[in-house]
Amino acid sequence: MIEARNLTHIYNEGTAMESCAFTDISFTINKGEFIGLIGHTGSGKSTLIQHLNGLMRPTAGTVYFEGEDIFADKYDLRALRGKVGMVFQYPEYQLFDETVLLDVMFGPLNMGLSKDEARERALSALRLSGLSEDKFESSPFELSGGQKRRAAIAGVLSMEPEVLILDEPAAGLDPGGRNEILELVANLRKERNITIILVSHSMDDVAKYADRIMVLNKGRLAFFDEPRAVFSHVEELEEMGLAAPQMTYLAQKLNKAGISVDPAISTVEEAKAEILKAFNVK
Amino acid sequence: MNIIKAIKVCYDYVSRDENDQVISVTHALSDLDLEIEKGSFVCILGHNGSGKSTFARLLNGLSIPLSGTVLVTDIDTKNEDTLLTVRETAGMVFQNPDNQIIANVVEEDVAFGPENMGIPTEEIIERVDTALTTVSMQEFRDKSPNRLSGGQKQRVAIAGVMAMKPECIILDEPTAMLDPLGREDVLFTAHELNKNEGITIVLITHNMEEAVDADRVIVMDHGTVAMDGTPKEIFSRVEELRKLSLNVPEAAELSYELKKSGLPIRDGILTLDELVEALTELKK
Amino acid sequence: MLRDITLGQYYPVDSVIHRLDPRTKLAGTFVFLVSLFVTKSIYGYVLATVFLAAVIMMSRVPVKFITKGLKAIVVLLIISVSFNIFLTEGTPIFTLGPLKATWEGLQTAGFMGIRLIYLVVGSSILTLTTTPNQLTGGLEKSMGFLRKIKVPVHEIAMMMSIALRFIPILVEETDKIMKAQTARGADFETGGLVKKAKAMIPLLVPLFISAFRRASDLAMAMEARCYHGGAGRTKMKPLKYHKRDFIAYVILLLYLAAMIVIKK
Numbered sequence: 162m163i164e165a166r167n168l169t170h171i172y173n174e175g176t177a178m179e180s181c182a183f184t185d186i187s188f189t190i191n192k193g194e195f196i197g198l199i200g201h202t203g204s205g206k207s208t209l210i211q212h213l214n215g216l217m218r219p220t221a222g223t224v225y226f227e228g229e230d231i232f233a234d235k236y237d238l239r240a241l242r243g244k245v246g247m248v249f250q251y252p253e254y255q256l257f258d259e260t261v262l263l264d265v266m267f268g269p270l271n272m273g274l275s276k277d278e279a280r281e282r283a284l285s286a287l288r289l290s291g292l293s294e295d296k297f298e299s300s301p302f303e304l305s306g307g308q309k310r311r312a313a314i315a316g317v318l319s320m321e322p323e324v325l326i327l328d329e330p331a332a333g334l335d336p337g338g339r340n341e342i343l344e345l346v347a348n349l350r351k352e353r354n355i356t357i358i359l360v361s362h363s364m365d366d367v368a369k370y371a372d373r374i375m376v377l378n379k380g381r382l383a384f385f386d387e388p389r390a391v392f393s394h395v396e397e398l399e400e401m402g403l404a405a406p407q408m409t410y411l412a413q414k415l416n417k418a419g420i421s422v423d424p425a426i427s428t429v430e431e432a433k434a435e436i437l438k439a440f441n442v443k
Numbered sequence: 444m445n446i447i448k449a450i451k452v453c454y455d456y457v458s459r460d461e462n463d464q465v466i467s468v469t470h471a472l473s474d475l476d477l478e479i480e481k482g483s484f485v486c487i488l489g490h491n492g493s494g495k496s497t498f499a500r501l502l503n504g505l506s507i508p509l510s511g512t513v514l515v516t517d518i519d520t521k522n523e524d525t526l527l528t529v530r531e532t533a534g535m536v537f538q539n540p541d542n543q544i545i546a547n548v549v550e551e552d553v554a555f556g557p558e559n560m561g562i563p564t565e566e567i568i569e570r571v572d573t574a575l576t577t578v579s580m581q582e583f584r585d586k587s588p589n590r591l592s593g594g595q596k597q598r599v600a601i602a603g604v605m606a607m608k609p610e611c612i613i614l615d616e617p618t619a620m621l622d623p624l625g626r627e628d629v630l631f632t633a634h635e636l637n638k639n640e641g642i643t644i645v646l647i648t649h650n651m652e653e654a655v656d657a658d659r660v661i662v663m664d665h666g667t668v669a670m671d672g673t674p675k676e677i678f679s680r681v682e683e684l685r686k687l688s689l690n691v692p693e694a695a696e697l698s699y700e701l702k703k704s705g706l707p708i709r710d711g712i713l714t715l716d717e718l719v720e721a722l723t724e725l726k727k
Numbered sequence: 728m729l730r731d732i733t734l735g736q737y738y739p740v741d742s743v744i745h746r747l748d749p750r751t752k753l754a755g756t757f758v759f760l761v762s763l764f765v766t767k768s769i770y771g772y773v774l775a776t777v778f779l780a781a782v783i784m785m786s787r788v789p790v791k792f793i794t795k796g797l798k799a800i801v802v803l804l805i806i807s808v809s810f811n812i813f814l815t816e817g818t819p820i821f822t823l824g825p826l827k828a829t830w831e832g833l834q835t836a837g838f839m840g841i842r843l844i845y846l847v848v849g850s851s852i853l854t855l856t857t858t859p860n861q862l863t864g865g866l867e868k869s870m871g872f873l874r875k876i877k878v879p880v881h882e883i884a885m886m887m888s889i890a891l892r893f894i895p896i897l898v899e900e901t902d903k904i905m906k907a908q909t910a911r912g913a914d915f916e917t918g919g920l921v922k923k924a925k926a927m928i929p930l931l932v933p934l935f936i937s938a939f940r941r942a943s944d945l946a947m948a949m950e951a952r953c954y955h956g957g958a959g960r961t962k963m964k965p966l967k968y969h970k971r972d973f974i975a976y977v978i979l980l981l982y983l984a985a986m987i988v989i990k991k
Contacts, residue, residue: 202592202622216906239912247910255907257932267929271912302936306491316911333619335490335649337688362622365693402624407693407715414719420726429693433700436722442705503951527953535951542944545952547737547859547892554963559953567963585739589895603952 162192162356163213163245163324167222170208174220182208183380185222190358192323195350197367197388198360200377201402206360207250209377210326213358214238214245243272246322250329253309256301261287261312264301268320279319286319287312289353291345307338314345324356325349331366343370368392368406368427376403389425408432415439446611446643447479447502447533452511454497454666471497472666475511479645481610484637486654486674487647489663490688495647498663499615502645503533516610531560534604538616540596549591549599550575550584556607567606574605577640578632594625598632605636611643612636618650626650651678651690655713662687675711694718738855743971744786745856749865751972755782756853758979762986763842763849770989772841778982779845788855796851797844804843811836859891861964868966881957889945897938904933 170182183205190196200206211217212224215231215238223232231241249255258264262283269279287297290311296304301312314330327346331339347370349355361367367374367388374391376384378401384391392398395405395413404410406427412435415422422435454472459465471494479485489495500506501513504520513520515529534556537543546552550571557567575581578598588596597617604612614633618626630653636642646653654660660677662670664687670677678684678695690696698712698721708725712718744752762775783793797804813823817831854862867884874880905915908929915926 201624211906214910216909239914242910242912247907249903249907249910252907254933254937255904255911255929257929267908267913268911271914320912335688336651336690337490404623408697411694411697411715411718414715415722418719418723420722429697429700432697433704436697436701437704437706440706440725500947505947505951527955530951530953535948537944537948537951539941539944541896542941543948545889545892545945545949547888551858551860551963555949555954556952558960558962559955561959561961564961564963564965567961571963587737588892607952 162227163190164188164225165212165222166225168209168212168219168224169221170205170212170217171220181380183377186382187222188375188382188385190324190356193350193354193356195347195357195370195372196359197371197374198358198377199362199364199367199374199403201362204377204401205380206377207328210247210328210358210360213324213326214242214247216242216247239271243268243320244322245324245326246317246320248314248317248325248327248330250332252313252316252330253301253306255316256309256313259300260298261292261301261304261315262297264312265316265319268316272320282319282321283315286315286321289318289349290315291341307334307341310334310338310342311345314342318349322355324358326358326360328360329362330359331361339366346370364392364398364404364406364427368408376401378403388427392427393425444481445478446481446516447477447645448512448514448517449475449477449498449501449508450512450514451476452498452501452508452513454494454501454506454509456497470666472501472508475667477661477668479611479643481643482637482641483658484634484644484656485646485659485661486657487645487661487663488649488651488654488689489669490649493663493687494666495663496615497666499535499613499645499647502611502613503535504529505535527560531607532609533611533613534607534609536597536600536604536612536614536617538619540593540600540620543600544588544596544603547587548584549580549586549588552588552599553602553606556603560607570606570608571602574602577605577636578602592625593621594628597621597625597629601629601632601636609642611645613645613647615647616649617646618648618653626653649689651692654678655692662689674713678713679710736854737858738788738792740787742785742787742856744782744852746969746971747856747975748966748968748972749857749861750869750966751968751975752853752857753862753865753869755975755979756849758983759849760846762983763845766986766990767838768989771986772838774982774985774989775845779848782852783848786852786856788852792855793848793851796847800843800847804840807843808836808840811839860888863888863891864962864964864966881960885957893938893941896941897934900937901930901934904930904937 166187168186169184172180172182186209198206208217212219218232223230226241226245229236231238256264258267265283265287266279269282292308292311292315296308301309304312330346331342334342343366346357346359350357359367359371371388373386374384374388375382376391383401384394392405392409395409398405408429408431409427411432412422412424412426416424420439422439426432426435452472452475456469456471457465458467475498487495501508501520502515504526507521515533518525518529520529544552545555553571553574554567557570575584578601580595580598580602583591583595588599591599617629621629633644633646634656637644648654655674657674660672660674661668662677669687670680670683678691681691681696681699684691692713694715694717695713698708698718702708709721712721766772783790812828812832813826815829815832815835817829820828820830863884867880870880913926913929
């Protein structure tokens with residue numbers, strides 16, 4: 162569905178402050194997949210995702226969306242942005258309109274839909290986001306942090322994108338809020354079959370949801386594989402300043418201590434099942 | 444000795460419309476009683492809106508309780524004349540690294556507090572020097588804060604408080620906006636200050652892993668203390684924490700789940716190593 | 728990245744010019760600017776050039792950084808130079824339709840251009856060799872006499888310094904919000920004036936809200952660190968004149984005197 166071919170981005174090319182965000186990155190993402198994108202600050206991941214909906218232009222290489230080159234001259238980038246939605250970090254800071262509903266209608270209206278259609282889409286997106294109905298007509302600035310976050314995500318969902326890119330959507334929320342937002346994202350994939358690209362610092366979050374994990378390190382694609390395969394490279398991940406999920410460490414330690422479990426587990430549920438098996442508890 | 448005493452503290456947020464009519468009143472803190480021992484490392488947990496940040500602001504007189512008393516080294520924060528002493532004693536580090544650095548050069552920002560206190564020049568230079576060394580930021584002293592990473596900015600903010608020679612530092616969700624490396628950095632610094640300088644640390648967070656190494660964990664809910672104890676005691680109460688929209692560290696969660704499924708594993712496990720140890724013993 | 732804009736920003740090296748008291752540098756810049764307007768003779772410009780070149784060399788700031796500031800005034804420069812060339816009466820060189828270029832015009836334009844360039848270069852040396860904090864500190868101290876007529880000099884200096892700190896942050900934030908709204912299909916580029924102005928609302932509202940939030944956070948952080956206005960405040964780097972400053976003042980006076988003498 163999305164294919165990046167030999168993408169390279171260099172900041173301030175040809176000046177004294179030239180710096181490379183990433184070089185020669187190629188990958189293909191299939192429809193309906195849940196991709197986790199991991200990398201520490203400065204690994205180039207924020208820059209990379211902005212290429213996928215044409216907010217930034219690559220220095221070399223290009224991106225194909227459904228087979229079409231999005232950086233070709235005639236390509237309609239604005240239409241693309243309706244199909245590839247992007248939720249930035251702390252998206253609540255982009256709220257601006259008088260009411261939550263009007264704000265969520267902003268995207269559909271920009272796509273050229275009529276007011277009624279935009280309203281319909283906004284209402285359905287807001288319901289999907291799990292924001293309670295009585296908040297739809299309030300000012301977005303009166304909402305709590307978690308509610309604002311939902312409203313902002315609804316503001317992108319209302320464009321009914323086929324792909325949704327989220328940059329640290331749970332940052333700054335408390336554990337309850339984190340789980341709710343991540344569950345919401347997982348549900349979007351399950352119920353609407355939206356392709357998800359989730360950018361995160363946290364292996365633990367990504368391990369739970371992603372079909373495949375993309376690891377970016379110093380502007381290069383270090384790994385792009387199923388979680389189990391990626392987490393088997395614990396040492397390499399650590400060298401990159403990324404930790405493997407806690408439970409993967411646990412498996413490692415247990416195996417060393419003579420309790421044999423599957424070394425590639427990554428979530429608490431998996432760990433529980435494996436340990437119970439090792440101890441022959443039914 | 445207790446450095447901080449909160450006695451029956453109440454605090455409300457009142458929102459008013461254009462005509463000064465009260466629209467709504469939120470009780471941020473209600474009848475909060477809490478004492479914090481000098482030299483301890485205390486972690487305050489709670490979901491968003493539990494009142495923990497409001498409490499932090501009361502501790503150095505940025506807000507004054509509606510009723511009740513907050514004492515910092517036995518000085519009442521209500522007393523305007525001694526307010527500056529309170530602020531010197533209990534320093535604050537805030538959540539957003541960008542919004543608390545005032546100067547355009549690292550060392551000048553660290554000097555901001557002592558300058559306000561009217562410390563003589565030679566001593567300011569000395570204090571800035573020591574503070575920057577303590578947080579390992581000497582090499583950045585003449586750099587612009589805009590060039591630093593989030594974790595480094597927070598360390599500068601901590602140095603800025605350190606230069607005021609406080610007895611207690613309150614960190615209000617200092618890691619919420621940081622990546623894992625920055626988070627580790629800030630936590631390490633806070634623990635070092637506690638261990639080496641004997642400074643009382645009040646760390647407010649909702650990241651459970653950060654509370655594991657604290658001396659004491661206080662869980663707040665609805666503006667009052669919901670749970671209070673050592674990390675071991677608190678994190679064995681998994682169900683209660685979940686109800687308060689909080690997690691437990693994964694190692695604690697797993698041992699709880701294992702126990703529920705009938706594995707006779709011991710209580711009070713917080714880290715992976717403890718879990719491995721307990722399981723090895725069990726295997727024998 | 729927008730954070731890397733260097734126009735007029737402090738260039739951290741150690742040099743005599745860097746070490747001068749900011750008040751000396753403020754006075755120096757002022758004298759230099761005045762001298763540019765005093766002189767009308769070619770010798771005056773030669774002297775100003777020598778003076779400027781000497782200061783640049785002593786400052787150890789790469790020329791590349793200094794001339795960067797000129798990019799901002801290129802348009803202004805072209806306009807004012809061509810105005811002078813074509814609109815000054817005198818001996819014609821060539822005509823371009825109704826426009827007539829003159830020798831006198833060329834001369835005034837040349838002086839005008841040099842004056843503008845020197846103006847920008849001269850003031851960027853000030854900002855390149857002086858940290859914003861030193862600069863505001865210098866202004867605060869040199870303008871201290873205004874306090875007698877109830878001008879809140881300290882407060883103004885503090886505001887300037889904070890503004891300097893937050894400009895790059897807000898510029899970056901603008902960029903971020905713009906991208907977020909573009910991702911929601913907003914269009915900031917096409918359309919007429921009214922449409923463009925309207926398109927700014929989704930950018931400006933969040934930007935203002937964020938600026939206010941930052942302001943309130945910062946106020947709290949300052950208060951928490953015992954800020955209570957300028958009264959009783961000490962300084963880590965109090966301004967003190969050194970021998971080099973007195974030498975600099977003498978050189979400045981000599982320079983100004985020379986410029987006045989050869990002003991024709």
